[in-house]
Amino acid sequence: MYDADKIIPGLIVFLIIVLFPYYYTMGRMVPAPKPIKPTKYKKCVEPLSYMRAAHMDILDAWRDEVVRHEKRVYVSSTGKEWDMSLQNECLRCHDNKAKFCDRCHNYLGVKPYCWDCHFEPNKIKELPHKMMTKETM
Amino acid sequence: MGVSRREFLKLAGLTAALGLGTGTAFELLAPGQVEAGEYLRSENALRGKRWAMAFDVKKCLANGEDCRICIDACINEHNIPQYDNPLHEIKWIWKDLYKYAFEDTENPYVSDDYKDKPFILLCNHCDEPPCVRVCPTQATFRRPDGIVMQDMHRCIGCRFCMAACPYGSRNFNWLDPRPHIVHYNPKYPTRRRGVVEKCIFCNERIDVGKKPVCVDACPVGAIIFGDLHDPNSELRQVLRKRFSIRRKLELGTKPSMFYLI
Numbered sequence: 001m002y003d004a005d006k007i008i009p010g011l012i013v014f015l016i017i018v019l020f021p022y023y024y025t026m027g028r029m030v031p032a033p034k035p036i037k038p039t040k041y042k043k044c045v046e047p048l049s050y051m052r053a054a055h056m057d058i059l060d061a062w063r064d065e066v067v068r069h070e071k072r073v074y075v076s077s078t079g080k081e082w083d084m085s086l087q088n089e090c091l092r093c094h095d096n097k098a099k100f101c102d103r104c105h106n107y108l109g110v111k112p113y114c115w116d117c118h119f120e121p122n123k124i125k126e127l128p129h130k131m132m133t134k135e136t137m
Numbered sequence: 138m139g140v141s142r143r144e145f146l147k148l149a150g151l152t153a154a155l156g157l158g159t160g161t162a163f164e165l166l167a168p169g170q171v172e173a174g175e176y177l178r179s180e181n182a183l184r185g186k187r188w189a190m191a192f193d194v195k196k197c198l199a200n201g202e203d204c205r206i207c208i209d210a211c212i213n214e215h216n217i218p219q220y221d222n223p224l225h226e227i228k229w230i231w232k233d234l235y236k237y238a239f240e241d242t243e244n245p246y247v248s249d250d251y252k253d254k255p256f257i258l259l260c261n262h263c264d265e266p267p268c269v270r271v272c273p274t275q276a277t278f279r280r281p282d283g284i285v286m287q288d289m290h291r292c293i294g295c296r297f298c299m300a301a302c303p304y305g306s307r308n309f310n311w312l313d314p315r316p317h318i319v320h321y322n323p324k325y326p327t328r329r330r331g332v333v334e335k336c337i338f339c340n341e342r343i344d345v346g347k348k349p350v351c352v353d354a355c356p357v358g359a360i361i362f363g364d365l366h367d368p369n370s371e372l373r374q375v376l377r378k379r380f381s382i383r384r385k386l387e388l389g390t391k392p393s394m395f396y397l398i
Contacts, residue, residue: 046174058174065176067288070280072182072344075175084176088324113329117289121323 033103038093045076056112059086087118095122181346186366187283188338189393190352191375192257195250196359202255208232210354211336216327218310218317227308229336230259230351241385251398257360259351260285260306260336261384261392268298268307283365283393284338294331303385304392307335365393 001007044051046058062084065071074082083089094100097120105112119127140148197204211217211230218227232255235247239256266285268277276291277298299307313330321327325341328334339349347353352362363372372395381395 061174061176063290067286067290068278069176070178070182070282070340070344071176072179073177075177077174081177087326116329117326119321119323119327124321124323127318127321 030107033107035101035103036096036099038095038100041093043078044093045074045080045082047077059090059114062086086114087121091118091120091122095120179345183343183346183348185282185343185364187364187393188262188343189283189363189365189372189395190349191361191372191381191395191397193359193361193375193379193397194254194256195398196357197257197355198250198254200357200359204356205232206356207257207351207354207360210350213320214322214339214350215325216314216318216320216322218312218314218327219319220312220317225311227310227314227334229334230257232256233258238384239382241387256396258304258306258384259394260338261304261390261394262336262338263393264391265389267301267303267390271297271301273297280340282343284340284343285335286337286340287333287335289326289328289332289334292332294333296333298333302335303388303390307333309333 051058062074065074066084072084074084076082091097097115208230212219215229217229220226235251235254235256238258262283262285264283266277266279269279269285272278273295274291274293276289276293277285277287280286294309296309299309310328310330310332314328318327339347339351342349348362349360352360361372361375363370365372367373375397376395379397381397383392383395385392
């Protein structure tokens with residue numbers, strides 16, 4: 001091998017840099033996030049295991065049905081009817097976004113853009129709140 | 138000697154059949170299906186084949202030219218931001234003078250009753266909407282009941298629709314609208330920076346059995362909402378009795394906002 005005296009130390013340095021994060025976190029456990037579930041309500045739209053794995057699919061399907069197909073009622077597998085609305089139905093029970101949605105999303109580093117437009121109705125008091133009338137113009 | 142044509146076709150056919158039979162192909166052909174659930178229309182939903190509106194301009198003007206109750210009701214209902222800079226303006230329903238709203242009539246001798254008077258303007262929910270034709274993502278589309286709807290999730294902010302709309306009904310969110318909203322309605326979302334928005338004919342109210350908010354807000358009942366397809370609807374009855382005009386008919390967009398004069 002030509003230039004082995006440069007290549008081999010170079011490779012070693014490269015491996016050290018690449019493997020350092022694995023070495024650094026080895027043996028440490030990052031605790032799994034514990035989202036705070038609503039206390040007043042026992043049952044979600046669908047069974048817990050399904051919601052945990054596929055809530056994003058259900059929200060995606062709801063969005064298309066509501067916006068594009070004029071359907072606003074979801075009949076779940078248990079036969080119960082739900083208003084298909086993130087802001088008005090999901091957040092009615094899951095009323096603390098920071099302690100429910102954000103905990104897992106932050107842990108996994110996902111940034112859903114739902115919150116660019118939808119907001120927590122119970123946070124409404126913290127937002128500017130002045131009815132539009134002729135006088136306020 | 139390789140594979141004969143007959144053998145090759147047999148093998149290809151068999152492979153395709155096998156491929157289609159697997160779960161992967163099933164997922165490819167019918168993506169995004171959520172298990173078990175069923176989607177229904179609300180029982181209370183207003184059912185119509187062609188929603189439209191008529192504005193009784195006489196009644197509207199008689200209530201005072203500075204009345205803006207319908208406009209404010211819309212702003213309060215839909216979290217529409219208010220800007221001082223007119224370049225950033227977002228409007229779903231607004232006012233403009235006859236000479237601008239109906240500039241195509243080119244009639245300098247219009248009755249003084251209307252000439253310099255404000256008319257209530259909004260998206261015309263055209264039968265042939267140019268905004269829908271140009272939208273590259275189908276974010277804006279025409280519902281079967283005639284409402285030209287916009288899917289904010291799908292809008293990429295290219296603004297083709299703004300260039301296409303001859304009525305100036307569309308506005309672009311140059312800034313994050315949140316800090317500029319004067320009154321938050323907790324039931325309705327806001328928009329984000331970088332999307333186009335317009336009047337969506339209160340389809341969120343129609344789908345649960347309510348009339349558009351401007352219709353309910355008008356204190357003198359000057360806005361008449363109804364189904365053009367139903368000959369007995371209030372809207373059709375008033376259109377039979379009164380002479381009405383529409384904006385920019387020569388463009389062939391077939392607008393569904395009627396102005397009774």
